[in-house]
Amino acid sequence: MMDLKCSWMVLISICIISSLIGSFSVYESVRLDDAREDTEKHYVTLQVDVSNSTQRPIPETLFGIFFEEINHAGAGGLWAELVSNRGFEAGEQNIPSNIWPWSIIGDESSISVVTDRSSSFKRNKIALRMEVLCNSNGCPSQGVGVYNPGYWGMNIEEGKKYKVTFYVRSTGDIDVSVSLTSSNGSLTLASEQIIALASEVSNWKKKEVLLEANGTDDGARLQLTTTKNGSIWLDQVSAMPVDTYKGHGFRNDLFQMMVDLKPRFIRFPGGCFVEGDWLSNAFRWKETVGVWEERAGHYGDVWKYWTDDGLGHFEFFQLAEDLGAAPIWVFNTGISHNDQVETASIMPFVQEALDGIEFARGDSNSTWGSVRAAMGHPQPFDLKYVAVGNEDCWNKYTYYRGNYLEFYNAIKKAYPDIKIISNCDGSSQPLDHPADYYDFHVYTLAKELFSMSHKFDKTSRDGPKAFVSEYAVNVTDANTGNLLAALGEAGFLLGLEKNSDVVGMVSYAPLFLNINDRRWIPDAIVFNSSHLYGTPSYWVQQFFTESSGATLLTSTLQGDSSYVEASAISFQTNGSDYIQIKAVNFANVTVELKVNMTGLNSSNTKVSPTKKKILTSTNVTDENSFSNPEMIVPKESLIVMPDGDLTFVLPPYSFSSFDLLKESAAYIKMPISDSYTM
Ligand code: AHR
Numbered sequence: 001m002m003d004l005k006c007s008w009m010v011l012i013s014i015c016i017i018s019s020l021i022g023s024f025s026v027y028e029s030v031r032l033d034d035a036r037e038d039t040e041k042h043y044v045t046l047q048v049d050v051s052n053s054t055q056r057p058i059p060e061t062l063f064g065i066f067f068e069e070i071n072h073a074g075a076g077g078l079w080a081e082l083v084s085n086r087g088f089e090a091g092e093q094n095i096p097s098n099i100w101p102w103s104i105i106g107d108e109s110s111i112s113v114v115t116d117r118s119s120s121f122k123r124n125k126i127a128l129r130m131e132v133l134c135n136s137n138g139c140p141s142q143g144v145g146v147y148n149p150g151y152w153g154m155n156i157e158e159g160k161k162y163k164v165t166f167y168v169r170s171t172g173d174i175d176v177s178v179s180l181t182s183s184n185g186s187l188t189l190a191s192e193q194i195i196a197l198a199s200e201v202s203n204w205k206k207k208e209v210l211l212e213a214n215g216t217d218d219g220a221r222l223q224l225t226t227t228k229n230g231s232i233w234l235d236q237v238s239a240m241p242v243d244t245y246k247g248h249g250f251r252n253d254l255f256q257m258m259v260d261l262k263p264r265f266i267r268f269p270g271g272c273f274v275e276g277d278w279l280s281n282a283f284r285w286k287e288t289v290g291v292w293e294e295r296a297g298h299y300g301d302v303w304k305y306w307t308d309d310g311l312g313h314f315e316f317f318q319l320a321e322d323l324g325a326a327p328i329w330v331f332n333t334g335i336s337h338n339d340q341v342e343t344a345s346i347m348p349f350v351q352e353a354l355d356g357i358e359f360a361r362g363d364s365n366s367t368w369g370s371v372r373a374a375m376g377h378p379q380p381f382d383l384k385y386v387a388v389g390n391e392d393c394w395n396k397y398t399y400y401r402g403n404y405l406e407f408y409n410a411i412k413k414a415y416p417d418i419k420i421i422s423n424c425d426g427s428s429q430p431l432d433h434p435a436d437y438y439d440f441h442v443y444t445l446a447k448e449l450f451s452m453s454h455k456f457d458k459t460s461r462d463g464p465k466a467f468v469s470e471y472a473v474n475v476t477d478a479n480t481g482n483l484l485a486a487l488g489e490a491g492f493l494l495g496l497e498k499n500s501d502v503v504g505m506v507s508y509a510p511l512f513l514n515i516n517d518r519r520w521i522p523d524a525i526v527f528n529s530s531h532l533y534g535t536p537s538y539w540v541q542q543f544f545t546e547s548s549g550a551t552l553l554t555s556t557l558q559g560d561s562s563y564v565e566a567s568a569i570s571f572q573t574n575g576s577d578y579i580q581i582k583a584v585n586f587a588n589v590t591v592e593l594k595v596n597m598t599g600l601n602s603s604n605t606k607v608s609p610t611k612k613k614i615l616t617s618t619n620v621t622d623e624n625s626f627s628n629p630e631m632i633v634p635k636e637s638l639i640v641m642p643d644g645d646l647t648f649v650l651p652p653y654s655f656s657s658f659d660l661l662k663e664s665a666a667y668i669k670m671p672i673s674d675s676y677t678m
Contacts, residue, residue: 453495
């Protein structure tokens with residue numbers, strides 16, 4: 001927050017400068033709010049009607065997550081594979097090609113490394129050939145070979161096991177050391193020797209070794225070295241930690257961050273990732289299923305990195321199942337950012353979508369269901385929602401509408417129960433085509449998003465519901481993820497919760513950022529190879545974990561409420577009934593919030609505050625970081641208040657929730673509290 005004593009001159013200059021750099025709205029809100037920071041008290045009243053007649057169920061699927069392969073969210077993130085470019089395909093199909101990020105151990109007098117097209121895998125022909133040519137004195141004692149640094153260093157932990165798999169071929173006997181080492185190779189954390197006779201490896205041979213680390217290093221690398229002269233080919237080199245979520249390949253700590261949001265759905269795999277800048281680089285699901293060695297991998301030209309596609313169509317459905325979240329599959333509609341397929345030629349894309357649905361839902365005897373079954377999941381996945389494209393309706397010159405109808409008709413015919421999401425916006429006027437939901441994306445300034453809490457107030461109550469599948473405060477207001485952004489989002493989400501009769505699903509975007517490849521900021525969860533933290537935007541989402549499937553209570557704010565938004569819901573947990581009030585204070589003033597309840601069905605019913613949760617910080621531009629990951633996290637405490645008192649304090653720039661236990665007077669039991677009275 002700004003220095004309270006700053007003069008108007010300073011404020012005016014800040015406003016001029018900030019408007020020049022296009023960030024007017026942040027400072028404008030600070031200036032207005034500073035003006036409000038006075039001795040005067042600020043009061044608002046929330047009128048809550050708890051009578052049955054005005055209650056409304058909140059959709060079971062209201063709050064979920066959106067996973068996009070962006071910022072190395074999957075490759076080098078959630079997908080725990082440690083080797084980057086495991087099949088040597090990333091450097092192009094033409095040979096010789098670049099093997100980045102692989103690198104050579106040894107100099108040109110002792111080793112030469114090239115790529116050729118000798119792989120035994122049909123869809124990814126590139127393999128690596130090492131010619132070891134040590135002179136008569138032999139190779140250096142540590143050997144020569146290649147190493148892979150993973151995604152900005154591998155996180156190797158003492159006592160943990162790593163399964164290294166690779167394919168090898170040679171014209172002679174081989175003696176290869178497979179090692180996990182420190183970043184410069186000076187310290188060995190784990191190592192095993194692979195010895196084989198020429199007869200065994202004259203054709204491609206799969207080798208597997210389990211390495212147990214005797215030390216910890218989060219910047220480690222994988223080495224394959226030898227001291228034996230000869231030609232050795234390598235292909236499909238993988239290093240997987242044994243310890244992943246249920247052994248399904250998901251990095252545990254990142255998985256847990258998702259679980260903690262209790263997501264009711266997961267939209268995947270993008271975003272622009274699905275479209276591609278060019279169709280030739282779009283995500284095509286068929287290239288990502290089957291055994292991992294056979295996957296071609298692809299260059300995501302929107303977010304500018306290669307993915308080996310270990311996290312493929314199957315793994316996304318497995319992820320949804322593991323999270324207990326409904327899968328929402330977004331597929332390409334024959335439209336990328338720069339090229340598109342005309343409606344007259346769209347049928348092969350429609351068939352690809354139908355096949356992708358059959359892969360998820362078909363029985364294990366069906367053509368594509370059998371591929372899923374062979375991958376270890378004979379039972380169908382619970383796919384009930386598909387999104388036809390991403391942001392493809394935004395350009396009126398696209399074939400989107402025509403293509404959409406072909407997808408819609410074919411999917412409804414084969415799978416009448418599947419809910420179909422259109423890319424066209426139905427929030428201001430009715431859609432001109434059938435759909436179950438329409439996709440709505442918004443990225444804007446904090447104040448703007450805060451005021452968009454009323455965006456859906458006037459939307460027609462008939463017709464498809466909104467799927468707000470991407471929202472965030474961004475640009476200068478958010479920096480890399482600050483409190484101001486999170487509070488703008490909190491206001492917006494409270495409005496969506498209240499409009500959940502016309503808004504069916506909501507998710508923040510993007511979810512993940514590997515700090516080493518910032519393609520998009522801000523994000524909800526920031527990580528490197530070993531650490532992570534949630535941005536304030538992540539923590540705001542955590543305030544809504546009770547909302548999906550709860551009951552919305554009609555509530556109205558009275559008083560000077562232009563900078564306050566609030567909602568009231570009721571839910572049950574552990575056999576008890578609760579009312580939860582959530583309120584965001586988007587100004588630099590302290591607000592007293594009085595809650596007035598009407599409609600309690602018995603005069604014996606008591607409502608007693610039990611717990612509060614507050615997200616705030618000393619400065620509205622504060623952010624979490626690796627050095628201070630918990631600077632802005634919700635602080636929870638128990639509360640005990642005098643009977644009948646429902647007055648709460650909302651600190652400046654804060655988001656709060658208050659849980660009120662609802663019980664009949666005869667059974668009142670107050671919680672044991674070590675905290676204070678508000
Ligand atoms: O969330 C980042 C990007 O923003 C998504 O890929 C795209 O759908 C939107 O434009």
